[in-house]
Amino acid sequence: MFSHLGKFGVNHKKTPILHINNMCCSKIKASLKRLKLYVPLGRNYSSLPGLVGNDIKSLHSIISPPIAKIRNIGIMAHIDAGKTTTTERILYYSGYTRSLGDVDDGDTVTDFMAQERERGITIQSAAVTFDWKGYRVNLIDTPGHVDFTLEVERCLRVLDGAVAVFDASAGVEAQTLTVWRQADKHKIPRICFLNKMDKTGASFKYAVESIREKLKAKPLLLQLPLGEGKAFKGVVDVVSKEKLVWNRKLEDGKDFERKPLLEMSDAELLKETTEARNALIEQVADLDDEFADLVLGEFSENFDLLPAEKLQTAIHRVTLAQTAVPVLCGSALKNKGVQPLLDAITMYLPSPEERNYEFLQWYKGDLCALAFKVLHDKQRGPLVFMRIYSGMIKPQSAIYNFNGNCTERISRLLLPFADQHIEIPSLTAGNIALTVGLKHTATGDTIVSSKSSALAAARRAEREGEKKPRQNNEAERLLLAGVEIPEPVFFCTIEPPSVARQPDLDYALKCLQREDPSLKVKLDPDSGQTVLCGMGELHIEIIHDRIKREYGLETYLGPLQVAYRETILNAVHATDTLDRTLGDKRHLVTVELEVKPIEASSVTPVIKYAAGVGEDLPKVSQEAIENGIHSACLQGPLLGSPVQDVAITLHSLIIHPGTSTTMISACVSRCVQKTLCEALGRNCKKRRYIVVCCWRSLFFSNIFIQEGLLRYIFSRL
Numbered sequence: 001m002f003s004h005l006g007k008f009g010v011n012h013k014k015t016p017i018l019h020i021n022n023m024c025c026s027k028i029k030a031s032l033k034r035l036k037l038y039v040p041l042g043r044n045y046s047s048l049p050g051l052v053g054n055d056i057k058s059l060h061s062i063i064s065p066p067i068a069k070i071r072n073i074g075i076m077a078h079i080d081a082g083k084t085t086t087t088e089r090i091l092y093y094s095g096y097t098r099s100l101g102d103v104d105d106g107d108t109v110t111d112f113m114a115q116e117r118e119r120g121i122t123i124q125s126a127a128v129t130f131d132w133k134g135y136r137v138n139l140i141d142t143p144g145h146v147d148f149t150l151e152v153e154r155c156l157r158v159l160d161g162a163v164a165v166f167d168a169s170a171g172v173e174a175q176t177l178t179v180w181r182q183a184d185k186h187k188i189p190r191i192c193f194l195n196k197m198d199k200t201g202a203s204f205k206y207a208v209e210s211i212r213e214k215l216k217a218k219p220l221l222l223q224l225p226l227g228e229g230k231a232f233k234g235v236v237d238v239v240s241k242e243k244l245v246w247n248r249k250l251e252d253g254k255d256f257e258r259k260p261l262l263e264m265s266d267a268e269l270l271k272e273t274t275e276a277r278n279a280l281i282e283q284v285a286d287l288d289d290e291f292a293d294l295v296l297g298e299f300s301e302n303f304d305l306l307p308a309e310k311l312q313t314a315i316h317r318v319t320l321a322q323t324a325v326p327v328l329c330g331s332a333l334k335n336k337g338v339q340p341l342l343d344a345i346t347m348y349l350p351s352p353e354e355r356n357y358e359f360l361q362w363y364k365g366d367l368c369a370l371a372f373k374v375l376h377d378k379q380r381g382p383l384v385f386m387r388i389y390s391g392m393i394k395p396q397s398a399i400y401n402f403n404g405n406c407t408e409r410i411s412r413l414l415l416p417f418a419d420q421h422i423e424i425p426s427l428t429a430g431n432i433a434l435t436v437g438l439k440h441t442a443t444g445d446t447i448v449s450s451k452s453s454a455l456a457a458a459r460r461a462e463r464e465g466e467k468k469p470r471q472n473n474e475a476e477r478l479l480l481a482g483v484e485i486p487e488p489v490f491f492c493t494i495e496p497p498s499v500a501r502q503p504d505l506d507y508a509l510k511c512l513q514r515e516d517p518s519l520k521v522k523l524d525p526d527s528g529q530t531v532l533c534g535m536g537e538l539h540i541e542i543i544h545d546r547i548k549r550e551y552g553l554e555t556y557l558g559p560l561q562v563a564y565r566e567t568i569l570n571a572v573h574a575t576d577t578l579d580r581t582l583g584d585k586r587h588l589v590t591v592e593l594e595v596k597p598i599e600a601s602s603v604t605p606v607i608k609y610a611a612g613v614g615e616d617l618p619k620v621s622q623e624a625i626e627n628g629i630h631s632a633c634l635q636g637p638l639l640g641s642p643v644q645d646v647a648i649t650l651h652s653l654i655i656h657p658g659t660s661t662t663m664i665s666a667c668v669s670r671c672v673q674k675t676l677c678e679a680l681g682r683n684c685k686k687r688r689y690i691v692v693c694c695w696r697s698l699f700f701s702n703i704f705i706q707e708g709l710l711r712y713i714f715s716r717l
């Protein structure tokens with residue numbers, strides 16, 4: 001059965017208009033509020049570390065602890081869950097900012113782009129570094145909007161742990177599922193933070209249940225809330241059986257009281273906490289054998305005697321093994337629950353050395369880093385963000401780019417603090433660095449100290465490969481995998497103000513593309529116009545705006561178009577015969593094939609031959625068959641869009657002697673088109689049902705279909 005639905009490429013999209021209507025109300029209000037109030041530079045930057053003031057820490061004095069005390073973490077969530085607000089509180093409590101910034105006032109540290117401040121949303125990820133109780137934390141605040149999913153992906157690729165933030169009144173939302181899957185893909189241990197506990201409708205129980213059901217994760221409840229909605233005043237630490245209550249008079253939330261729960265004053269709460277602690281101990285014991293032995297041996301009679309540290313160590317192991325996720329709660333906006341979250345980050349998320357990076361064995365302590373993001377700075381040229389996995393980076397040193405096979409020189413080494421960069425003399429393994437001077441390095445490149453170091457690593461990998469020939473090939477083991485760049489789903493033409501400014505536009509697009517690999521630019525072969533391809537309407541809008549602000553070019557965009565995809569839902573079998581006589585030659589082909597749906601997110605069809613079919617076929621005939629299949633899949637019968645996620649099996653092929661390869665291709669192509677059309681036309685009632693179902697399920701899995709397309713689909717039924 002042919003699905004009448006255009007799939008929106010690899011990353012599932014929706015129109016920003018729909019998105020705004022559904023999810024961004026608070027941000028719209030904020031933006032409206034700011035229409036009058038917005039001051040381009042927003043926050044007073046003198047309050048940033050390293051610049052002025054004695055009451056805040058200087059980034060120059062940031063500690064360089066042993067690798068075991070480094071945490072590289074990301075903050076990820078659905079849009080509006082409170083990532084930036086939480087990050088802002090984290091920086092304030094760790095002593096790196098003097099005042100609490102507010103997303104709605106456009107003065108947060110990590111949302112520093114003009115567009116971010118105006119719109120109140122995160123567009124690009126921002127890295128900051130701070131210390132907390134002897135730990136150095138490198139933190140990346142990621143965007144929540146679906147158009148910037150690649151930005152989240154490339155950050156998760158280089159992080160060792162993540163905090164998933166939830167709106168406690170909404171639980172798991174559409175984009176939460178996407179970022180959760182991305183974290184699964186990169187095997188990132190996580191902590192969940194149920195934010196907005198102060199909001200009307202906030203429900204700890206509901207949010208936990210949605211984590212269990214929608215994310216299929218095992219939540220470890222490390223805290224219980226003290227009240228919900230307007231009554232929210234603090235949390236109970238289940239591990240230590242203490243209550244943490246924030247001082248109402250001091251609004252910034254720096255001060256809070258930590259008191260053990262007492263039988264006399266908190267009898268009911270103590271009972272509830274003891275039950276929650278016992279359940280937690282049992283849950284962790286089920287997941288961790290070492291802890292199970294300890295509990296069953298010494299503490300089986302009375303769990304109350306089990307020291308909090310033993311339980312914390314076991315929770316750390318379970319988090320690392322990703323068999324369960326610790327859950328905490330709070331309200332970043334009302335300044336409650338952020339300090340315990342920081343404690344949990346250092347206590348439960350892994351250090352770089354606890355992550356199992358197999359490739360490190362080939363480098364034996366030499367430099368090995370991954371370039372994961374490139375920013376274009378007008379004065380300093382490209383700034384390359386790198387995650388250092390082993391060795392050390394120093395300014396004024398040469399490095400070898402494995403992917404580009406070239407040697408480049410780092411002129412300066414910087415520590416990022418959002419848009420402020422502090423010059424540093426060196427940076428060691430486990431950290432995130434910002435380098436200046438690398439002109440050819442791109443996102444996803446592996447960086448080593450020299451070509452000889454690369455060769456030595458290659459030799460080691462080769463020797464090991466001989467011992468274990470079944471392992472991946474040598475290059476795969478030496479190069480760090482970058483991230484997959486999703487296919488763009490929206491496109492439109494872009495024109496400069498005059499023909500003379502075309503080179504300026506080309507330059508601007510080249511710089512922007514280097515920063516953002518999900519932005520594609522191509523030339524329309526028919527009209528000669530430049531076509532901008534992006535991940536969504538908002539993505540293209542931001543690029544348009546950046547070209548104007550950063551490159552001083554007033555460009556004109558053509559109408560926005562969606563790169564639809566078509567696919568089938570059920571397998572269809574068909575036979576076709578082509579019989580033509582051209583001149584005195586008869587061309588006769590009969591083909592029988594089956595088209596099946598598969599889960600692949602690819603527009604390239606998978607081609608298979610049934611047993612006994614492909615073996616004796618000459619290579620030219622095979623090529624002709626494959627050409628026929630590919631050309632048929634370029635235009636689906638519904639909208640004429642490419643067909644994706646299909647596997648085609650050739651069951652039989654009879655070719656009359658003298659038949660040309662062009663006729664073979666034509667026959668196969670026609671037969672594939674026939675199967676697709678048959679899928680489209682079959683069983684009308686059921687088809688309508690499938691479309692509606694698909695739309696619903698896709699909505700929940702974050703694929704949003706343009707209203708127009710839906711109307712179009714239904715008009716065809």
Ligand SMILES: Nc1nc2c(ncn2[C@@H]2O[C@H](COP(=O)(O)OP(=O)(O)OP(=O)(O)O)[C@@H](O)[C@H]2O)c(=O)[nH]1
Nearest residue numbers: 079080081082083084085121122144196331332333
């Ligand atoms: N009631 C309440 N509102 C909050 C809380 N935290 C954040 N907000 C509000 O929620 C809105 C979104 O907050 P952000 O911090 O920008 O959320 P975000 O997840 O960073 O958003 P994006 O980065 O754009 O995806 C803002 O209006 C905040 O003031 C909270 O704990 N309680």
